[in-house]
Amino acid sequence: MEKNASDTKGQTESELKAYVSRVGEDAREASLAMASLSAEQKTKILHAIADALEKDRESIQAENALDVVDAKQNGISAALVDRLTLNDQRYQAMVRGVREIAEAEDPVGEDIEESVRPNGLRLIKRRVPIGGIAIIYESRPNVTVDAAALCVRTSNAVVLRGGSEAYRTNSALVDSMRRASTAAGLPDNAISFVDSTDRRAVEYLIKLDECIDLVIPRGGEGLIRYVAEHARVPVLKHYKGVCHTYVDAHADVPSSLAICVNAKCQRPGVCNATETILVHRDIAKQFLPSLVDALRAEGVEIRGDEHVRAISSDVVAAGDDDWGAEYLALIVAVRVVDSLEDAIAHINRYGSRHTEAIVSSNLAAQERFVREVDSGVVMVNASTRFNDGGEFGMGAEMGISTDKLHARGPVGSRELTTYKYVVCGAGHIRE
């Protein structure tokens, strides 16, 4: 029932460091061994993981119940306790997720491009695993399983490091997955777990650039900043979603209303919900009164600039902090802009490179917005809520990247791969 082959809890700083290094080296070795797995083998392993999680459900939920009791005793917020809780419905959804990943297309080995050079050399750009991936996360224990399953699918060795509040749950989940997967042929330590709640373990792990090829932090801004500041390994992060919807001068009013309301209200607590609505001054008089009414009807608090307030006097005055705020709630900032250019400048100043939308029937305006807005995903006449792995047809996702490299937008299984060049000759030598 050991969590890793190298399973010793670090006590002193140097012991902890040596332990984390061993976890990294084991992951590197596992990642090399995974290169020989076929898609069929990985499918079988993933179903074996799902089977084990089903079989071990009661004992894992019992561990989760202990974590939840502790969390409540430690005064953790109700929202966090809720995220920590692995109830039946969530548990089943988690297992179903593994089966979906088992049945999903395997991106590894795909030839992305192929060409023949004038000298006859055949050049193939082939999709390959990244290698060792560290996932540093908080609260939601389903991340443990989602991340492990996506990494098995993509032949990456994964090193998991969840939050201390979910330690027992994550530990039990990893135990179950490790036993089942190695029995089904997954190399040892392809799924591993940093068995320490000491925060320094994270710092040591994300400096192991000889063993770990990518670190993905998932959680609050504090965690993500900590990882970004200390990592030597490349980081794929999702800071926050400060999404904008811009209603252009040439916009259909009913459609603009529907998009703005959907983008703000359909699920306000998620990262692809719109936080700021920008309205071109030429359409403001026509559009704003009905926007204010529609948002009010949904219970949204509106924080507007002076132009918005001139149209609807009981709108709250927006302060400087409202531009760029990630409310994750039924609150929206609304601003009137003089031009498309000003809308773009506002977004590039205050946005988080997550998702921006333009509503416009004018092709030139659409094209300029798409080109000049510096964001991973740009919507034209559609709600920002569509920036989502499922909506993109990717299946399971690890999150949505707000970085510019190596992946932007939803991070699915393809985004957990890289490429290598395979060059085939017939005794070619260079003149």
Add this chain to the structure above:
Amino acid sequence: MEKNASDTKGQTESELKAYVSRVGEDAREASLAMASLSAEQKTKILHAIADALEKDRESIQAENALDVVDAKQNGISAALVDRLTLNDQRYQAMVRGVREIAEAEDPVGEDIEESVRPNGLRLIKRRVPIGGIAIIYESRPNVTVDAAALCVRTSNAVVLRGGSEAYRTNSALVDSMRRASTAAGLPDNAISFVDSTDRRAVEYLIKLDECIDLVIPRGGEGLIRYVAEHARVPVLKHYKGVCHTYVDAHADVPSSLAICVNAKCQRPGVCNATETILVHRDIAKQFLPSLVDALRAEGVEIRGDEHVRAISSDVVAAGDDDWGAEYLALIVAVRVVDSLEDAIAHINRYGSRHTEAIVSSNLAAQERFVREVDSGVVMVNASTRFNDGGEFGMGAEMGISTDKLHARGPVGSRELTTYKYVVCGAGHIRE
């Protein structure tokens, strides 16, 4: 004749920090402004840069001569002085390089993939610039021009920081390029220069993750490690080229000989030259004597294991340091391996993920080698020397990445781009 809009030499630490921050912010602003440049405008700008470099040749070479005099007085090695020297031939090649980039295909705006979702949303993955790119380099002043031209081609703002030994040369090159390019319509500060030889300027620059999206260090291992250790910005690096050629049991002897000799000797001082030859034991007796003769005929010093020495007694004994050594000279390490598996294990332990080759007529051996060797470029029956932007048909390259993300192998103009998703709807809202 100012090098940057924000051109003040930092004196105190906080002044230097503020200056570098301003350079970063100016680059960010320039990168946003570059989004509106068309391919034709950039072609025109690149020819204007080439024209200016031709016109200013004499004054730039005069500055270079001063750098060379100083370098000699400071006792810098003859090899480095040679690399620093911008003679007529090199100068002309540099300008020709700019014109080639001017005429090369523009990767920006290419639609990499397109699909329509079941709900009718059209999803486009479009190639876009990275944003702000910092290039930290040593010695060769042509990097100043190559990097600037590639960044103009790809609509990236570039921040250049060359070595202090080439300060006058780089400064004069940047002056010339800036004047010509802004006159031709390039946004201010799209090409900029860190006007300080203080090393702390590099550290400040590579922490500016709000402004700079990628840093590319080019130079010795010390420089690259320094950048990797201090950067918060993603790094694309080329540590070293410890390339292997593996001669399989099923290899054609004349072809193996030709490939080994070419890979080692055709240009031994470059990163894609082979440093270690691995020979399967089943072919060793047949192959090694002629390999030793052929390499000797080229003046190569051979450092072999006991099996190689048993066949040819006056081969030098390889020490532990020879496995994984980057000689960049007419020296080669040769080892006999028991199996394909051992060859792969050797490479994954000692290689630098640059280039590895297999010589084999056996398809299963080729496939296993290609799959299991963890390297950016894998050659089958071809010399390692083919890992090169020109040979790959990429045109100009910024170097060869030994990283796994965001690019592997030669870094050409496409590798200086990223992507964004453009999602086109017709008033789509999420249910």
